[in-house]
Amino acid sequence: MTGQLTSSTPKTTHCAIEEALTVLGDRWTLLVVRDILRGVNRFDLLQESLGISRNILTQRLSNLEETGILTKSPVKPNAKRMLYNPTPKCMALIPVLITLIDWSSNWSNAKETQWSRVVDSKTKKPVTVAIVNQDQDPIPLGQLSIEF
Amino acid sequence: MTGQLTSSTPKTTHCAIEEALTVLGDRWTLLVVRDILRGVNRFDLLQESLGISRNILTQRLSNLEETGILTKSPVKPNAKRMLYNPTPKCMALIPVLITLIDWSSNWSNAKETQWSRVVDSKTKKPVTVAIVNQDQDPIPLGQLSIEF
DNA sequence: ACAAATAAGTTGCAAATCAAAACCCACCCT
DNA sequence: AGGGTGGGTTTTGATTTGCAACTTATTTGT
Secondary structure (H helix, E strand, O other), rough: OOOOOOOOOOOOOOHHHHHHHHHOOOOOHHHHHHHHHOOOOOOHHHHHOOOOOOHHHHHHHHHHHHHEEEEEEEOOOOOOOOEEOOOHHHOHHHHHHHHHHHHHHHHHOOOOOOOOOEEEEEOOEEEEEEOOOOOOOOHOOOOOOOOO | OOOOOOOOOOOOOOHHHHHHHHHHHHOOOHHHHHHHHHHOHHHHHHHHHOOOHHHHHHHHHHHHOOOOEEEEEEOOOOOOOEEEEHHHHHHHHHHHHHHHHHHHHHOOOOOOOOOOOOEEOOOOOOOOEEEEEHHHHOOOHHHHHEEE
């Protein structure tokens, strides 16, 4: 198998962000995740939707399966054609996608008419994220610091 | 200039996530951002902290400067030595870092004693993110859907 | 039932990107 | 003036990526 995305350095990762980026840190993986979460669950649909090379898509899907972010199941018992579906670990990435969308919406100079959004499926209205402490009190951005 | 991280396809990006990943979607960029936000603002300190190649670090810093995520300023007027500092656009990435940290903490099987965290600088306690609608009401993960 | 079309990859190869180390120049210190 | 250090650039080789063609299943149309 080629194109492993696993960490090349065997030393322990010191940082959760580093750990996350070992799996997610490339140009395609989070877009695959987005499409899987949108319900795009077939190889060719993913490939067409993303404009990704087929071999790279194969690698990414395989990495995502290995890390438990999606599952591969045959379209019908014993079939070779596969459906790719999100796991809870994949759903748990939705907050990451929301923060990325929010950041782009606020700071990108490319003003697009059609952004992708995450919405409350009940009300169809977009959601956002709030930074809160353990008591759910909101904390302003400027009051945060990063500990290593 | 080599190693551009800008999108190779001139067609408009259809998606905010795609837009964000054009800048942030590689193994190092968000780690550089993390370190800059931690106050690591010199080239050699960044290089040593991250274990990144010097030429790649140069590229990443240059990309981050071009996209307005950090500024480069001389240590003293007219000096060649530079300090790298976060802009508001960089601070705005903190929620992305928080969601990545949360995701790793909850789903990584590597149990590390020392994770990096984002904390409330007043109380020194870690913060997290809540998904909310426009009225700040929390929305459960399962109730979300992604619109394209 | 059979041919044509489509789905889901795999393979081979060229191009781009990344990484390690050596090199370079400006500054600082004494 | 000379040595050390900070901040990169260059060179060279290893990886990764992307494109296109190829293969094998599975459908679909007639």
